[in-house]
Structures are given as structure tokens and as C-alpha cells.
Amino acid sequence: MSLSNLQAIGRLQAQPPDPPAMAKLLQAARQNLADARVEQISASNRFDAAYKCIMQCAMLGLWANGWRTSTSQPGHHQTAIQTLDQTLGVPKPDLIVLDALRRQRNVNDYEGDPIADATLHACLAAADKLLGHTQRWLQAQHPEWGLV
Numbered sequence: 001m002s003l004s005n006l007q008a009i010g011r012l013q014a015q016p017p018d019p020p021a022m023a024k025l026l027q028a029a030r031q032n033l034a035d036a037r038v039e040q041i042s043a044s045n046r047f048d049a050a051y052k053c054i055m056q057c058a059m060l061g062l063w064a065n066g067w068r069t070s071t072s073q074p075g076h077h078q079t080a081i082q083t084l085d086q087t088l089g090v091p092k093p094d095l096i097v098l099d100a101l102r103r104q105r106n107v108n109d110y111e112g113d114p115i116a117d118a119t120l121h122a123c124l125a126a127a128d129k130l131l132g133h134t135q136r137w138l139q140a141q142h143p144e145w146g147l148v
Contacts, residue, residue, distance in 0.1 A: 003087075010073055012079065026060060051101060078099070081102055101123050
């Protein structure tokens with residue numbers, strides 16, 4: 001579904017890009033990925049930090065394109081992740097992985113299912129890949145913002 005269609009059904013709202021706010025969010029994404037790599041904390045907390053990095057990158061993609069999710073609507077994580085192909089040009093196969101991680105996060109958060117080592121490592125790899133992609137995209141598309 002297009003971004004304008006998502007706006008029409010109330011899933012997205014227009015918001016002008018705010019480079020200073022985006023710089024803070026990009027730094028937070030970097031810090032969350034660094035925290036996710038700390039082996040002394042639990043797999044669940046490491047997974048949460050890596051997933052948070054993924055969501056922050058998804059928000060950066062929306063913000064850079066003049067959008068934000070409607071957090072008053074359910075499913076704003078799903079909307080942010082599933083629009084990454086339109087906002088940052090993320091390939092569809094990567095969206096499938098990111099959406100599966102979103103579902104795993106929900107199961108962990110709301111049902112208490114533990115995070116398997118393989119799931120943690122998949123989330124770390126996906127967060128690292130998406131953060132790198134986001135930084136390259138921002139530099140290529142908006143070097144004037146000086147975010148990277």
C-alpha cells in the first residue's frame with residue numbers, strides 16, 4: 001500500500017523532516033545496537049535493544065520522507081517496518097525477516113516466550129544491516145542534513 005494510501009486510512013501522518021531530531025534518533029539507534037552486543041545481559045534484553053534499533057531506523061525512513069506513524073492506531077511497528085521498501089528502498093526479502101522479528105518481539109513481550117540464540121543473532125544481524133543501509137541512504141539522499 002502506498003504511503004499516501006496509508007495516510008488516507010489514518011496509519012501515517014505528514015510531518016516535515018527535522019534533521020536535528022533525526023540526528024538524535026540515529027544516535028539512539030547506534031547506541032541500541034551497541035547495547036545489544038553486550039554479552040553480559042540477557043538474550044531478551046539484547047534482542048529488545050537490537051529490535052529497538054530496527055524500529056528507530058524504520059522511523060528515520062519515514063521521517064526523512066515527511067511521514068510519521070499514527071501511534072494512536074494499533075500496528076504502528078508493522079506499518080513502519082512494512083514501508084521500509086518505500087522509504088529507504090529496503091529489499092522485500094529483508095522486509096520479511098524484519099517483520100518476522102517484529103512478530104517474535106510481540107510474542108516475547110506479550111507472552112513471555114524466551115528468545116533463542118538463533119533469533120537473537122538474526123536480530124543483531126538484521127539491525128546491523130538495516131542501520132548500515134539507513135546511514136548510507138541518508139548520506140546519499142540528504143547529505144545536506146549531515147546526519148552520518
